[in-house]
Amino acid sequence: MFGLMDGFLKNDPWSLQKDVLHHVEYTVARSRFSFDDFEAYLALSYAIRDRLIERWHDTQVYFKRKDPKRLYFLSLEFLMGRSLSNSAVNLGIKDQCSDALNQLGFEFEQLVEQEGDAALGNGGLARLSACQMDSLATLDFPAWGYGLRYQFGLFRQVILDGFQHEQPDYWLNFGNPWEIERIHVSYAVKFYGAVEEVLLNGVNCKVWIPGETVEAVAYDNPIPGYGTKNTINLRLWAAKPSGEGDMESYNTGDYINAVVNRQRAETISSVLYPDDRSYQGKELRLKQQYFFVSASVQDIMRRYTDSHSNFDEFSNKVALQLNDTHPSLAIIEVMRILVDEENIEWNRAWSIVCDSFSFTTHTVSSEGLEKIPADLLGSLLPRHLEIINEINFLFMEELKKKLGLNYSQLSQMSIVEEGAVKNIRMANLSIVCCHAVNGVSRVHLELLKKRVFKDFCKLWPQKFQYKTNGATQRRWMLVSNPNLCSLISEWLGTKAWIRDVDLMIGLKEFASNTDMQHEWRMVKRVNKMRLAEYIEAISGVKVSVDAMFDVQIKRIHEYKRQLLNLFGIIHRYDCIKNMEKSDRMKVVPRVCIVGGKAAPGYEIAKKIIKLCHAVAETINNDPDVGDLLKLVFIPDYNVSVAELVIPGSDLSQHLSTAGHEASGTGSMKFLMNGCLLLATSDGSTIEIIEEIGNDNMFVFGAKVDEVPALREMKSSLKAPLQFARVVRMVRDGYFGHKDYFESLCNTVENGGDFYLLGNDFMSYLEAQAAADKTFVDQENGHA
């Protein structure tokens, strides 16, 4: 977009072909007369990467000259998925790549399949980071992303006999053509040791004498914007042994041990924590946090001090955005550098820090908030703990002045949680030190104000705000559903909606145009055929594309209520079984698709996966049911699977108990692809309902404000008979594994049902019936 000059590399098919062959021969080191799909994928990726690097350099030069305020996005998780198609699309060279490959006897679409996903994250929070990077690049922001280059991303989910098994994700084993290793961009990160007081120029100063040093090496991942040359950087850090302290070994044993010990450094960036529910207070996790934070802050400081001689301008030039509390030690690290290393007076350092940092929270419950045992923090980062204590002391003094000696409130707001085990509350720390605290949807902010951060909201109402999440239409439409995009651009007469999604409202004018409806349906049908082929390939189940494709894909969580979906499916199955044969014609055929990973230690979630398989086994093999109902679990759900499933869906389900989903972004991706939503009134769905109207979606269940009272009354409420009946079927072993499913059934009965499945069941069935009716109307051309 901005005035960058053209690169040296040309983008016509001929030039691309020449570059692909060059990389086949000189980078992949294969003969240009004989190479396979994977080698072609590598060579094409290198050819595209060259073009990204050109733009990346131009972007850096441009911003270095302009010196705008830079935005640094710190996140321990990025779910980037694949890069080939996305890069080609954003560079605007996908067709040229296709042409270049065709002449060499290869297909672009086939090469895309050679790439593994970069799955450096768990779920919603991590995919949001990836979407944000795309948007920041497209909107010409001078932004940087910082994270960890895990050797093993999110585990691969393998299903054996219906049970989830976790396997390591060896995503780097075949190389990663998208990253640029920067062996010269590296920083020493220090741990352990002790704090000593020394006299410097007549002043008592604290000096941290660390005990261990690990090297952080940068790996850069260029992120191209769409329709602009702006190409930003996602810098991921890998841990390497530091050369510091290398000593001569006097015998073979010393030498071997020295090398083995050095290898241990690498464990810091070895594996992503796969639990997105609770913080376990593990030392390795804390090391990961500080490792990536310290390297990032050093890098950011270096960039700033390259062009500024003091810190007066720091907060005008640097915005640090924390993705949840995971990177919040960055606050303390900046404070430490300013006070201990730059000798800046505490109060001035404090105001620089507060002005530079802001923080986004992605959680709704206080139980989900991160706490770090003070002892652990003190042993790993002794000086940081001192600084936290000092910040807390000053904060408590200020609070006492404002609130008086209200000890209960003071202790709740304190950064330090007192008790048998002292903990540092990372959310309290972030709120105290940041000038902005963002919720991720409107209702999320309301919940923060009313519940999770009530006292803080009263104290600093101006800090709290919300930015409802979004999803990038570049990946979720252009990459994954190109046919729909061509249709939209043709009807709108412009491609401008690819940068400005609001322009899609122009389609409303053609909503009742039968030509457009017909074209739209054809696109959907082709996408459903592609999905049906995939389903058959992975599960052997043949599904009819005439059926409604009903999808729930997301992490498996009790609050997301995949169990409600399964109970609904069992109810549907039961109805079909008990129907007169002649009435079965009236049933709207459905293919129910479920996908998602359970955290390895999350027993109930794993039982839900097993139940899904057990129910599928019964239904899919029942000749009474045939094509009227099928249930498929898609294993190893990830970004690439979502790209395939979403465009082929008719209905998507978002069933969280109201008040539990901070935002939810999956719904947006389905909507963009012309799929209807069946959802509770929760998170961003509330705003979606306002936007598209109640008539255009199937909303059900208790509202956010009703949930607390319903929970109070739960023990006196009786679940509907239909609900009791389906739970009984599971309890009685209709789907086998009676004993194994007992504890699962117990979670929703006997006054348990914390997530209110029983309460919402009838309204869920009504919403499902309404969806059936709409599907039939649509087939009849009435929608």
Ligand code: 26V
């Ligand atoms: C917690 C932990 C605990 C320690 C180990 C690693 C780990 C990783 C993630 C989390 C928090 C997960 C929070 C999360 O993914 N929240 C989701 O964020 C989405 C983007 O804002 C939002 O749409 C979803 O509603 C919200 O559940």
